Amino acid sequence: xxxxxxxxxxxxxxxxxxxxxxxxxxxxxxxxxxxxxxxxxxxxxxxxxxxxxxxxxxxxxxxxxxxxxxxxxxxxxxxxxxxxxxxxxxxxxxxxxxxxxxxxxxxxxxxxxxxxxxxxxxxxxxxxxxxxxxxxxxxxxxxxxxxxxxxxxxxxxxxxxxxxxxxxxxxxxxxx
Amino acid sequence: xxxxxxxxxxxxxxxxxxxxxxxxxxxxxxxxxxxxxxxxxxxxxxxxxxxxxxxxxxxxxxxxxxxxxxxxxxxxxxxxxxxxxxxxxxxxxxxxxxxxxxxxxxxxxxxxxxxxxxxxxxxxxxxxxxxxxxxxxxxxxxxxxxxxxxxxxxxxxxxxxxxxxxxxxxxxxxxx
Numbered sequence: 001x002x003x004x005x006x007x008x009x010x011x012x013x014x015x016x017x018x019x020x021x022x023x024x025x026x027x028x029x030x031x032x033x034x035x036x037x038x039x040x041x042x043x044x045x046x047x048x049x050x051x052x053x054x055x056x057x058x059x060x061x062x063x064x065x066x067x068x069x070x071x072x073x074x075x076x077x078x079x080x081x082x083x084x085x086x087x088x089x090x091x092x093x094x095x096x097x098x099x100x101x102x103x104x105x106x107x108x109x110x111x112x113x114x115x116x117x118x119x120x121x122x123x124x125x126x127x128x129x130x131x132x133x134x135x136x137x138x139x140x141x142x143x144x145x146x147x148x149x150x151x152x153x154x155x156x157x158x159x160x161x162x163x164x165x166x167x168x169x170x171x172x173x174x175x176x
Numbered sequence: 177x178x179x180x181x182x183x184x185x186x187x188x189x190x191x192x193x194x195x196x197x198x199x200x201x202x203x204x205x206x207x208x209x210x211x212x213x214x215x216x217x218x219x220x221x222x223x224x225x226x227x228x229x230x231x232x233x234x235x236x237x238x239x240x241x242x243x244x245x246x247x248x249x250x251x252x253x254x255x256x257x258x259x260x261x262x263x264x265x266x267x268x269x270x271x272x273x274x275x276x277x278x279x280x281x282x283x284x285x286x287x288x289x290x291x292x293x294x295x296x297x298x299x300x301x302x303x304x305x306x307x308x309x310x311x312x313x314x315x316x317x318x319x320x321x322x323x324x325x326x327x328x329x330x331x332x333x334x335x336x337x338x339x340x341x342x343x344x345x346x347x348x349x350x351x352x
Contacts, residue, residue, distance in 0.1 A: 017219045017273060018337055024238025025348045032346030034230060039283045041229040043193045051245040051261055053217040054210060058232055062200020065235070069227040072248045074261035080306070081257035085227055085250035088308055091292060092283050097193060107215045107268050116267060124329040130256070132264055153300040161194055170208030172201045 037066040039093055045069070046089045048145065049101040050076035054167045057101070061172075069095055075108045075133045076101055078145035087154055096158045098149055101172070102142040103165035108134045138164060139175050146176045213242040215269055221245070222265045224321065225277040226252035230343045233277070237348075245271055251284045251309045252277055254321035263330055272334045274325055277348070278318040279341035284310045314340060315351050322352045 045068040049057050057063065057070050069089045071082055078100065089095045111134035121127050135141040146162040149155060162176025221244040225233050233239065233246050245265045247258055254276065265271045287310035297303050311317040322338040325331060338352025 017221050018275065018335070021221075021237045021239075021275065022348065022350070025236055025346075028236050028238065029346045034346070035344045037230045037343070039228065039230070039281060045193050045197075046227075051222075051247045051265065052215065053242050053244055053246075054213050054215070056234055056241045058234065059241070060201055060204050061197045062204065063197075065232045066229050068229055070229075070248055071227045071250075072246055073257055074247075074264040079257045079260075081249055081255045084255075084306060084308060087292075087296065088250040088283060088287075089227065091295070092287065099194065099197065105215060107264060111264075111268065116263075119267070120263065120330050126329050128330065130260060132260060153302050154296050154304065159194070167213070168211045170201075170205045170210070172198065174198070 034065050041066065041068045041089075041093065041095055043067045044094065044096045045099060046071065046086055046095040046097070047099050047101065048072075048076055048078060048082055048086075048149075050074065050103055050106060052103055052106065052167070054105075055101070055103055055165050060165060060170060061099075069093070075106060075135070075141065076103070076145070077133045077141065078148045079133070083149075083152055083154065086149065090156050090158070096156065098158060098160040099163060100142055100145045100149065100160065100176075101163045101165055102138050103167055104138065105167050106138065108132065109138065110134065110136055143176050210241050217242065217244045217265075217269065217271055219243045220270065220272045221275060222247065222262055222271040222273070223275050223277065224248075224252055224254060224258055224262075224325075226250065226279055226282060228279055228282065228343070231277070231279055231341050236341060236346060237275075245269070251282060251311070251317065252279070252321070253309045253317065254324045255309070259325075259328055259330065262325065266332050266334070272332065274334060274336040275339060276318055276321045276325065276336065276352075277339045277341055278314050279343055280314065281343050282314065284308065285314065286310065286312055319352050
């Protein structure tokens with residue numbers, strides 16, 4: 001069972017999480033043999049998903065190394081930066097299908113944006129003029145992102161799917 | 177060996193890649209048991225990485241489901257949208273360490289941005305005023321992103337590491 005937001009052993013290891021990552025990577029290289037892969041994703045897919053730690057995009061979708069571009073941000077929202085990434089994905093690396101993934105229990109559901117802006121302004125001494133992408137309706141949020149990507153003038157007219165990932169079951173529900 | 181940018185069997189399957197994803201997810205749910213995980217990443221880490229298909233962030237870093245926020249875009253660049261995601265990650269979900277990952281053979285290395293803008297403008301009939309984030313020096317690009325995140329007024333003063341992933345060996349090299 002997970003009792004808190006940290007691994008129990010986190011503070012007990014010298015060097016902390018970052019040293020552990022480098023050690024894990026050393027092991028990873030021993031079995032790594034994907035030198036034949038090119039930058040163009042094998043499946044032609046570009047995935048747009050939330051950054052949430054409980055969503056392992058490759059495992060949940062059965063994707064292998066080299067299969068798909070994976071673009072992730074807070075909320076899995078089709079921001080301008082996602083559009084930039086998708087232009088690069090389509091124009092330079094040939095992807096021709098998009099999957100947008102939101103998820104249950106998202107940290108952006110019902111966030112008090114004014115409160116967050118006030119807190120950051122007080123801490124930094126600088127007023128914030130940005131939005132954080134919070135939403136009240138998960139499926140509606142996925143739908144908005146799907147619609148933006150389906151109609152954006154600089155993106156190709158390719159299939160765009162919308163899914164919701166259930167963090168308690170691992171199941172993907174098609175919503176668009 | 178990979179001969180082209182597509183799986184050989186791609187066009188032979190009814191419904192294509194998307195149907196395969198849903199079938200893979202059905203299998204995934206059968207062994208899924210992470211219902212005790214909360215939105216707060218267990219390791220306290222937020223990873224910022226390129227969307228490249230050859231970089232499986234979880235596997236390359238030995239991360240397990242629930243461990244870390246994973247933010248990805250074209251280039252693994254610290255854009256405004258990455259800053260937005262990191263504010264959410266730090267303020268709402270308690271992460272306190274950042275790892276930025278660029279990689280060899282990135283599709284954004286040395287891109288002719290003017291040519292790409294002209295091509296998109298011709299196809300869409302609308303002039304583009306955006307940049308794509310291309311760069312000529314991989315380590316310098318990682319360094320710029322690390323510096324921006326270390327000094328950004330709305331981000332906490334937490335450790336920020338810079339790594340380069342070698343797509344031919346799977347190895348991570350610490351550059352910042």
